[in-house]
Structure formats: structure tokens, C-alpha cells
Amino acid sequence: MSASVFVVNAGSSSLKYQLLDATSGQCYATGLVDRIGESRSTAKHQPTDGEKIVEDLHIRDHEKALQWVMDQFAKAGPDLDRAGLIGVGHRVVQGGARFDGPAVVTDDVISQIDELAPLAPLHNPANLLGIRAAQAAFPDLPHVAVFDTAFHLTIPPAAHLYAIDRQVAAANRIRKYGFHGTSHSFVSKRMATLLDRPLAEVNTIVLHLGNGASACAVRGGDSIETSMGMTPLAGLVMGTRSGDIDAGVIFHLHHQAGMSAAEIDQLLNKRSGMYGLTGTGDMRDVQAAADAGLAHATAALEVYAHRLRGVIGSYLVHLGRTDAIAFTAGVGENSPQVRADALRDLEGLGIVLDPARNEGGGPDGDAPERRISADESAIQVWVVPTNEELEIARQTRQATQA
Numbered sequence: 001m002s003a004s005v006f007v008v009n010a011g012s013s014s015l016k017y018q019l020l021d022a023t024s025g026q027c028y029a030t031g032l033v034d035r036i037g038e039s040r041s042t043a044k045h046q047p048t049d050g051e052k053i054v055e056d057l058h059i060r061d062h063e064k065a066l067q068w069v070m071d072q073f074a075k076a077g078p079d080l081d082r083a084g085l086i087g088v089g090h091r092v093v094q095g096g097a098r099f100d101g102p103a104v105v106t107d108d109v110i111s112q113i114d115e116l117a118p119l120a121p122l123h124n125p126a127n128l129l130g131i132r133a134a135q136a137a138f139p140d141l142p143h144v145a146v147f148d149t150a151f152h153l154t155i156p157p158a159a160h161l162y163a164i165d166r167q168v169a170a171a172n173r174i175r176k177y178g179f180h181g182t183s184h185s186f187v188s189k190r191m192a193t194l195l196d197r198p199l200a201e202v203n204t205i206v207l208h209l210g211n212g213a214s215a216c217a218v219r220g221g222d223s224i225e226t227s228m229g230m231t232p233l234a235g236l237v238m239g240t241r242s243g244d245i246d247a248g249v250i251f252h253l254h255h256q257a258g259m260s261a262a263e264i265d266q267l268l269n270k271r272s273g274m275y276g277l278t279g280t281g282d283m284r285d286v287q288a289a290a291d292a293g294l295a296h297a298t299a300a301l302e303v304y305a306h307r308l309r310g311v312i313g314s315y316l317v318h319l320g321r322t323d324a325i326a327f328t329a330g331v332g333e334n335s336p337q338v339r340a341d342a343l344r345d346l347e348g349l350g351i352v353l354d355p356a357r358n359e360g361g362g363p364d365g366d367a368p369e370r371r372i373s374a375d376e377s378a379i380q381v382w383v384v385p386t387n388e389e390l391e392i393a394r395q396t397r398q399a400t401q402a
């Protein structure tokens with residue numbers, strides 16, 4: 001092992017981690033502590049070369065969660081003292097207009113992340129809990145914050161300004177920030193490599209379709225437009241988030257239905273999207289329900305695809321010339337149906353899917369990374385698995401060497 005990085009992705013009640021080599025990408029261990037602070041937490045530690053450990057126990061806070069993790073490394077390996085650790089990388093969701101790249105964590109960086117918390121109340125406080133707990137666990141290593149928003153700071157004002165009162169917007173730092181930048185950056189770079197062309201010459205539409213979902217138009221390595229906004233609630237239909245809705249719906253729910261701001265927040269973030277339309281946010285279950293003939297599941301898939309097609313069409317125009325469309329994350333990588341629905345009948349725009357390749361039956365089989373467009377398609381379509389942890393590890397190495 002050499003140049004390994006411990007990557008932390010802390011949510012409000014969960015902590016995911018991975019130990020991996022920043023150069024080769026080889027993963028040595030992964031794990032997750034879920035339902036932190038509840039009466040029963042679930043904790044899993046999986047060494048790549050060893051037995052998985054799963055325990056149900058009460059874990060009070062993020063610090064206790066990381067203590068559990070350190071105990072598992074000591075018991076089940078791999079040996080952290082021999083891992084050649086060079087740093088700890090942290091996913092931080094909101095870096096505002098301030099952070100355009102990774103930042104070595106200092107007291108000043110911590111206070112700036114804290115100061116940005118009003119722009120991401122669900123995410124930044126949790127990310128800080130992860131940073132503090134990891135600093136306690138790894139006091140001698142550099143810690144690096146890698147921001148979801150950083151990649152999108154190249155988006156021009158025409159795309160990042162909202163058409164509202166300038167002064168109100170400025171006073172409240174309201175603008176489009178965009179998220180999933182680590183994934184969009186990783187996939188767009190990989191796409192250029194797969195096309196065997198310099199990144200600066202390649203224009204790609206990246207479709208990151210997981211529980212959270214966003215699209216990004218990347219011109220020559222720069223994000224020029226993305227579908228999430230000031231918060232990760234905007235844009236595409238997601239597992240439990242609505243994506244774009246008329247802002248007037250919020251006033252209607254408040255004035256006519258008597259819902260509070262907190263209730264509307266909860267509705268749009270946790271009980272909308274595929275979950276709101278079908279009762280499940282898991283795309284596999286929605287597809288199974290549609291296959292079983294449930295009309296509302298079929299309708300939900302149509303809403304999902306319709307929104308996606310609108311964004312793809314818009315980005316084809318914004319890019320002017322598009323070389324490739326890349327599908328990534330849980331749904332993008334694993335659902336031939338979503339990919340087919342998103343790109344149906346677009347021959348006139350130079351986009352032709354190969355049905356067998358899409359289903360995993362072409363010459364590359366179901367290789368996780370493969371071209372799924374037909375040979376005659378002017379715009380190539382690919383499945384490109386994302387690896388946010390590897391990108392965070394690379395940026396951590398880059399920041400600690402700078």
C-alpha cells in the first residue's frame with residue numbers, strides 16, 4: 001500500500017468511509033455507520049481481503065461512529081499503521097462561491113464551512129461533524145475538504161443567476177451552485193480518456209442518476225450548466241426529491257393547505273420524487289411495479305424520463321456540439337430502461353442507442369464501463385461508473401502535495 005487516503009462522507013445520521021489508494025484506485029476497505037443517534041445503529045466494515053463485520057448497536061454520535069470504525073480496522077484489518085496513509089479526504093456538499101477546489105482543513109476553513117451552513121442546512125453541519133470526528137481519530141494527518149460545488153464555479157452568470165431582485169439575491173447568496181461536482185468531474189475526465197481525445201476538446205453531457213440526481217453540461221473540462229440549483233432540491237426527478245416545481249406551489253401549500261415551511265421542506269425533500277409518485281424511492285421497485293402493471297408506476301417513469309429528456313435537449317443547445325452522453329450512478333449505471341426512455345427517438349439529433357449494448361448483450365457484454373450507442377450515432381452514449389471516493393482521494397493527494 002502506498003499513498004492511501006481515508007475518505008469520509010458524513011451525513012446527518014450516517015458516516016460512509018473508504019480506504020483506498022489515490023494512485024491505483026485500489027480499495028482496501030469500505031464501511032458505513034447508519035442511524036447514528038438512534039436507539040439501534042447499523043455498522044458495517046468490509047475489508048477487501050477479509051470478512052465483513054455487521055453489528056447492530058447504539059452509536060451516540062459521529063465521534064463514537066469513528067471509534068467503532070477504528071476498532072474494526074484494529075480487529076479485522078487492514079492495518080492502518082501500514083496503510084501508508086497520506087491524508088483524510090472529506091466530502092463537503094456546499095462550498096459556496098468561495099471554494100473552487102479542494103482545501104486543506106484549517107480552523108479558518110472549518111469556520112467558512114460552518115458559515116456556509118445556512119445554504120445547506122441538511123449537509124454542511126453533518127459534514128463538519130465528520131471532519132471533527134476524523135480529526136480526533138487521525139490527529140496527525142492532513143484533512144482535506146472536497147466540495148460538491150467546486151467544479152461548477154465555471155458556470156457563467158447567464159446560467160447561475162436567478163432572475164430575482166439582485167440585492168436580495170446578493171444579500172442572501174442566492175444563486176445556482178450545483179452539486180455532485182466530484183462525480184461530474186470524474187466522469188467527464190474519464191469520458192475524454194475513453195474517446196481518446198484531450199479533455200479540452202471534448203463536450204459531454206453527464207447524467208448522474210442516483211438517489212440524488214443531476215445533469216451537467218461539460219465543455220472542454222468546465223461545467224457550463226447543471227440541473228441542481230442553490231440547493232440539491234432542484235432539477236431532475238429524484239428518489240425522494242421533487243426536482244423543479246413551480247415556486248408558486250410552495251405559496252399555495254402554505255396559504256391554502258396551511259403547511260408550515262418545515263412541512264413543505266420535508267414534503268419536497270423526503271416525500272416527493274419517485275417516492276411521492278409511487279410510494280417507493282427505489283428505482284428497482286418502481287420498475288418492478290410498472291412491469292406488474294401498476295399504472296402510477298408507469299406514469300412516474302414517464303415523468304422521470306420526460307424531465308431528463310428536457311434537460312438533455314437543453315444541454316445539446318447550450319453545448320452547441322456534443323461529443324458524448326455519459327450515464328452514471330446507481331440508476332444511470334444499472335437501468336437500461338431509464339437510458340432507453342431518456343434517449344428514445346432522437347435519431348434526428350444524432351443520438352442512436354444500440355439496444356443490445358444498452359441491455360448488456362453487445363460485444364462488451366455487461367461491462368460496467370461501455371459504449372451503448374450504435375456505430376452510426378454521431379453522439380456517443382456511454383455507461384461510465386462514477387467513483388466519487390477515488391476523485392476525493394486524488395484531490396486530497398493533490399491538495400496535500402501543493
Ligand SMILES: Nc1ncnc2c1ncn2[C@@H]1O[C@H](COP(=O)(O)OP(=O)(O)O)[C@@H](O)[C@H]1O
Nearest residue numbers: 209210211212281282283284329330331334335
Ligand atoms: N439494477 C438497477 N436498476 C434500476 N435501478 C437501480 C439498479 N441498481 C440500483 N438502482 C438504483 O440506484 C439508486 C441508488 O443510486 P446510488 O448512486 O447508489 O445512490 P446515492 O445517491 O445514495 O449514492 C436507487 O434508486 C436504486 O434503486
Ligand SMILES: CC(=O)OP(=O)(O)O
Nearest residue numbers: 179180211212213232
Ligand atoms: C448533494 C446531493 O444531492 O447529494 P446526494 O445525491 O448524495 O444526496
Ligand SMILES: [Mg+2]
Nearest residue numbers: 210211329330
Ligand atoms: Mg452517490
